[in-house]
Amino acid sequence: MSCTITTSSIKSPITPTWCPGCGNFMILNALQKAFVELELEEANTAIFYGIGCSGNMADFNRAYGFHSLHGRAxxxxxxxxxxxxxxxxxxxAGDGDFYGEGLNHFISLARGNHDVTIIVHxxxxxxxxxxxxxxxTKKGIKTKSTPMGVIEKPLNPITTALTAEASFVSRGYSTKPSQLIQLIKAGILHPGFALIDVIQLCPSFNKEENHPFFAERIxxxxxxxxNSSxxxxxxxxxxxxxKIPLGIFYQDKKSVPYHAQLPQIEKQSLIxxxxxxxxxxxxxxxxx
Ligand SMILES: Cc1ncc(C[n+]2csc(CCOP(=O)(O)OP(=O)(O)O)c2C)c(N)n1
Incomplete structure (x- = not known):
């Protein structure tokens, strides 16, 4: 018998190790609340994590899943x-993981309209x-690896997803949890590739883009x-x-996912x- 995910069943006994004020706490909470509100079944839900602070969430959810390699979730x-x-x-996954190492997979999943919900921290x-x-990272920003400032222009995840034919493209913010829960739920219910790019506060390594910075712009x-269609x-x-728009940029309401186009698994899953x-x-x- 399969059980529905509850607020207590999804929490692992491990205490998150993220820095105080990290946006990952809010994203973790939003994800867990979305699961509970959608009444997802434990046995039919699986989370795939990349490597990074965000990927460490693998230890904090008590759910089926796989902690993968950088870019390979x-x-x-x-x-x-x-x-x-x-x-x-x-x-x-993190932005480095998903838009750096995993970028080729991102384009390929979007084009195929694979039925997965992606939460990018x-x-x-x-x-x-x-x-x-x-x-x-924005052009000109000085970091450990760019002491003279970043030379490249930043990748725009929303435009990249849209031009790669993604069927659900949205942006949330870690400090707007109720909207984030709704976006995650909408992404999970969408039959196809759903991107939720979540602006995540990082008080340790991105001090400039803090809450007052975003509060002024979102x-x-x-x-x-x-019109999201x-x-x-x-x-x-x-x-x-x-200004920084949040919410659903685009949703193809007629989206048909990749697996629904495979006659081999029409009647029965491979497993x-x-x-x-x-x-x-x-x-x-x-x-x-
Ligand atoms: C192929 C590969 N390159 C580099 C690393 C080293 N590495 C581990 S975590 C990490 C940073 C992760 O950044 P991001 O994906 O943005 O996640 P965050 O930690 O910010 O949540 C890197 C570069 C690695 N593990 N594998």
């Missing part, structure tokens, strides 16, 4: 989804390794006339830099087909 997650497409798959730094610049797309409007919104075969073989052995 994504292909591992697709493997699991294709083996058992009844699973709800969530990917937790975007603090614009490689924080576990103590604050080097990442693909989303606004909610849901409170504007933005209009991809061109979403691309234009994604270019905004002076069920495999178990059925094993049962037949075992039964035949017994009769010999």
């Amino acid at each position: 994504l292909p591992n997650a697709i493997g699991a989804k294709l083996a058992n497409h009844n699973l709800k798959i969530i990917i937790v 975007n603090n614009s730094r490689y924080s576990l390794t103590t604050g080097q610049s990442s693909p989303t 606004y909610d797309l849901a409170e504007t006339d933005h 209009d991809k061109m409007a979403a691309i234009i919104k994604a270019q905004e830099t002076k 069920d087909q495999w178990s059925a075969e094993i049962n037949i073989k075992t039964a035949m052995t017994k009769f010999k």
Whole structure:
């Protein structure tokens, strides 16, 4: 019998080791609340983590999952989804992990419309390794690895996802937990690739982009006339830099996920087909 995830069942006995004030605490809480509110089943939910401060969340959730390599949570997650497409798959990774090492997988998953929900803890730094610049660090910012300032322009995760054909593209903020819970729930319910790029406070290695910095700039797309089914409007919104829009930029309401286009698993998941075969073989052995 499978159990529904509850507020107490999802919490592991391990106390998070993140720095005081880290946005990861809020993201962890939002993820756990979303699971509980959606009444997800323990047996049908799996979380795939990358390496980094965000990936350390693997120890703080009591749930099925896989703590993968840097950038490689994504292909591992697709493997699991294709083996058992009844699973709800969530990917937790940092901006360095997802937009750096895992960028090729990101594009490939988006194009394929693989049915996974990706939560990117975007603090614009490689924080576990103590604050080097990442693909989303702004031009000119001085970090340990860029003492003269970053030369490159930053990667825009929202535009990248939209132009890679992602069917659900959104942005949350670690200090806006109720909106974040709604975004995570919407992402999980979306049948296809769902990106939730979460602006995450990192008081240790990104002191400039702190709460007052974001509080002055953020606004909610849901409170504007933005039409989230209009991809061109979403691309234009994604270019905004002076103000920071939060919420759903784009959702394809007719999204058909990758696995639903595979006739081989239309009637039965691969894992069920495999178990059925094993049962037949075992039964035949017994009769010999
Ligand atoms: C292929 C590879 N390159 C580099 C590292 C070293 N490394 C471990 S954690 C980390 C930083 C992670 O940054 P990010 O993904 O942004 O996550 P955060 O720690 O900020 O949550 C790096 C560079 C690694 N483990 N594997």
